[in-house]
Amino acid sequence: MNDEQAQAAATPARLLGELEAAIMRVIWQHGEQRVRDVWLRLQPERPLAYTTVMTVMRRLAEKGLLLVRKEGPAYHYRAAMPPQEFVTRRAEAAVQQVLSDFGDVALAAFVRALDEVDPARLDRLRQMAGLERPPRETGEEHAS
Template sequence: MHGLGELEAAVMDVLWHEQPLKVRDVLERLETPRKLAYTTVMTVLDNLHRKGWVTRELEGKAYSYEPAMSREEAAARALRDVLASSGDPEAVLMHFAKSASPRESELLRRSLPRKKRSSTP
């Protein structure tokens, strides 16, 4: 996901599949090539909280974490960031529109609000 490191993205993937989860729960569900320490996952979750990607609630002595947004909202936010950093968002959108499948084009058409026609010429 745009704006996240590899481990942060893996943690978010775990949380998008099941939540709320505590650090140990996330650690048990993470599929990484190397064994991670509890403190590593705790630091990643703390960083994600600081960045606004997750919310947390204290349950006893440990925090329980949930995504602050859905995967789809995060993808839309990433797209917005790409457009903002492109230098020419209009050109990027035009290239995207040309590459969209017929299904994607139809979804875009249906989701955009229709402008009301003025009754005055």
């Protein structure tokens, strides 16, 4: 998998159901919303029942993706985390599940896969993981 394929794979839309992804896209783009606000924004492309949107938003809150507060008779929903944090958390949970299920066999598979990754991409991955290495030696001595 190259960098472009990896980035395309790492989207909330690939990790959520179609309607869940559409609702989260509205929340991420527009901030805190009432069910009615989301329902109205979805109508041009997706004529849905209000109760369908309400049910899915309630379930997204139960899953921890939305935070809810009540103001008068209306419930206001906002994202519990930005989209990239959601993707990161899902990836971390998936890796932990694979490691739990397969242990060292999974780790060996990861090592084999990493052995085929371009060094520049490995450097970017180390940065993403907070495991930055010092700059590579170029033959010059560096002052400490």
